[in-house]
Amino acid sequence: MLMKVQMRVWCLCCLALWASGQTHANSKMTIDDLSEVTLPEQGVYEENLLTDDDVFTDELFVQDNIVVGQTKGLQLSIEHTLAVNPQRSYERTNHATDLRLISEAPIGLLGYAELELKAIQYWQGDSLKVSDNAFSLLDIEHLALQYSLADISINLGRYVMSWGEVEGSGVIDVINPVPNLTSGLTDLKPQWLLSGSYYMPSAQMSWFVGLDPSVTEIPNVALAHGVEKEWGAKYGHTGLGTDWAVYAGRMVPNSAVLNLATSTAFATPYQWIGYSWNKAMQDDLVKFDVAYKRGLEHNHGYTGLASSNRLDTAVGLELSHGDQKWDASITVQHWLNYQSSYLTPSLTPVASNQTDVTMSLGLSDSFNNDQYNWALTHIDTAQGALRAITGEITWQPTDQWQSSLSFITIAAKSTKAYASLDGTQRLFLKTKFSY
Numbered sequence: 001m002l003m004k005v006q007m008r009v010w011c012l013c014c015l016a017l018w019a020s021g022q023t024h025a026n027s028k029m030t031i032d033d034l035s036e037v038t039l040p041e042q043g044v045y046e047e048n049l050l051t052d053d054d055v056f057t058d059e060l061f062v063q064d065n066i067v068v069g070q071t072k073g074l075q076l077s078i079e080h081t082l083a084v085n086p087q088r089s090y091e092r093t094n095h096a097t098d099l100r101l102i103s104e105a106p107i108g109l110l111g112y113a114e115l116e117l118k119a120i121q122y123w124q125g126d127s128l129k130v131s132d133n134a135f136s137l138l139d140i141e142h143l144a145l146q147y148s149l150a151d152i153s154i155n156l157g158r159y160v161m162s163w164g165e166v167e168g169s170g171v172i173d174v175i176n177p178v179p180n181l182t183s184g185l186t187d188l189k190p191q192w193l194l195s196g197s198y199y200m201p202s203a204q205m206s207w208f209v210g211l212d213p214s215v216t217e218i219p220n221v222a223l224a225h226g227v228e229k230e231w232g233a234k235y236g237h238t239g240l241g242t243d244w245a246v247y248a249g250r251m252v253p254n255s256a257v258l259n260l261a262t263s264t265a266f267a268t269p270y271q272w273i274g275y276s277w278n279k280a281m282q283d284d285l286v287k288f289d290v291a292y293k294r295g296l297e298h299n300h301g302y303t304g305l306a307s308s309n310r311l312d313t314a315v316g317l318e319l320s321h322g323d324q325k326w327d328a329s330i331t332v333q334h335w336l337n338y339q340s341s342y343l344t345p346s347l348t349p350v351a352s353n354q355t356d357v358t359m360s361l362g363l364s365d366s367f368n369n370d371q372y373n374w375a376l377t378h379i380d381t382a383q384g385a386l387r388a389i390t391g392e393i394t395w396q397p398t399d400q401w402q403s404s405l406s407f408i409t410i411a412a413k414s415t416k417a418y419a420s421l422d423g424t425q426r427l428f429l430k431t432k433f434s435y
Contacts, residue, residue: 075102079432083184086425092125093426094184100141110149114157116142142190151199160188161195161208163234163247165276165287168360169314169331170254172247172274172289175232177214177254181379181388181408181421184428189214207233213252215267224264227252241281247274247291257297258345261304270295287316287329298352301341309336323370327362344417352417357382371396385416402432 076099083094099119106112122129122136129136144157164172175193179185195208210230217223232249251272256265274291290313300306316329333356335342342352364375373394380387392406406428412418 073103075434076100077102077432077434079430081184081428081430083426083428086427087423090427093127094428095123095126096128096136097121097123102142107145110147112146112148114142114144116140152196153199154194154196156194158190158192160190161193162188163232163245163276164274164289165278166289166314166316166329166331169289169312169316169329169358171291171312171314171331172276174251174254174272175208175210175230177216181390181410182424182426184406184426184430202239203235203237205233205235207231210252214254215252216255218256218258218265221256221258221263221265223256224259224262224266227267228269230269242277242279244275244277247276248272253296257305258299259305260299260343260345260349261302266297266305268295268297270297283320285316285318287314287318289314298335299343299345299349300339301343306339308338308342310334311336323367324365325363327360327364329360331358331360332356346417347419350415350417350419353382355382381418383416384413386410386412386418386421400434402434404428404430406430 078100079098081094081096081098082092084090085093097120099121101117102115104112104114118137118139118141119135120137140158142157142159144155144159146153146155148154161175162173163175167173168178170178176188176191178188191214192211193208194211195206197204197206208231213227213230215223215227230250230252232247232251234245234247236243236245249272250269252269253267256267258265270293272291272293274289276287276289278285278287290311293310293312295307296310297305298308311334312332313334314329314331316327319326335352335354338352338354340351343349344352359380360377362375362377364373366373373392373396375390375392377390378388379390388408388410390406390408392404394402394404396402408424408426410418410421410424412420412422414422
């Protein structure tokens with residue numbers, strides 16, 4: 001086992017050194033050389049999938065990223081996380097050290113690559129610790145290769161791709177799984193994707209294929225069949241202060257569905273079409289998503305799973321005043337062919353609602369030249385089935401060092417689907433150093 005781990009470390013380091021070497025080999029390129037590369041018009045899409053600052057994005061790379069890539073060599077970051085449960089005498093729930101190696105490099109004049117390797121050691125007391133290996137986890141967090149020619153770009157690798165406008169609502173933003181409330185994570189989970197885009201003066205056509213979709217499994221319950229591939233396409237239009245897009249695809253559920261009749265789990269693909277819209281009003285933003293999803297599986301009593309259709313809608317609002325920002329959203333899920341016998345798995349299965357409503361309200365601010373930041377979010381569902389409050393205070397005295405203290409507390413009704421989360425409390429302490 002130790003030899004296997006050493007071989008994996010050696011292979012990952014070789015990949016990182018290769019990417020770093022590519023950066024050095026291309027560092028002699030001038031800005032004039034870069035100007036010969038044909039890329040999407042600046043402003044058509046200003047998003048970057050692979051940054052830590054904004055995980056809710058569409059496209060991999062824009063012109064600014066390639067210029068930055070000329071001076072970026074191998075980067076190192078190390079983050080230590082400790083989480084405790086205040087309700088159980090501050091018992092540890094998370095205790096891990098996360099090491100990352102990141103390298104970005106142009107490949108000739110038309111290509112670009114980004115590699116991020118992670119090694120995570122789960123210490124005693126972490127719920128994910130399962131063995132005494134040299135490393136608990138060695139993996140590729142991001143691996144993206146992009147090729148651009150004229151108005152076309154092709155991207156292959158393991159990365160995050162997010163569609164839609166209302167972040168975290170799950171209406172259209174369903175390509176990459178989102179972390180659960182108690183994990184302490186904020187980033188979407190990267191997946192192996194092949195995607196492409198065709199850029200026009202005020203529009204864009206995009207597509208993707210999920211090569212190995214991730215499905216959050218149910219503990220101690222195996223999937224009844226393998227996970228199939230997923231795909232999607234969209235057409236987006238950019239106007240003066242207003243953007244809109246239409247979508248269609250065949251998706252795999254991000255979480256497995258438990259069949260109450262057989263105690264097995266399924267992740268059967270479903271079809272969907274959607275529409276998103278946003279409008280900027282000075283520093284404020286209004287957002288809207290709607291999607292029709294056909295072929296979702298739902299428990300029909302204890303007789304097994306039935307195919308059903310659902311309409312998902314979300315409205316979001318962002319209000320900015322200097323460094324202060326308010327963020328509000330309402331998400332609605334409505335079963336179109338609802339039956340009173342529908343059941344939702346829980347500690348004890350409960351009757352499903354025909355319509356579920358989730359509301360979120362957040363406030364964040366920064367001061368002292370962004371050295372200190374704080375955020376507070378309240379999440380509520382209709383009839384108070386779930387209520388959660390999260391908060392975070394961040395101190396970043398330098399660009400290399402960041403520390404944060406965050407918490408979450410959850411209350412849920414015992415007769416509703418979220419009963420297992422009732423009374424959950426977590427306190428997280430994180431320290432991160434980057435070089």
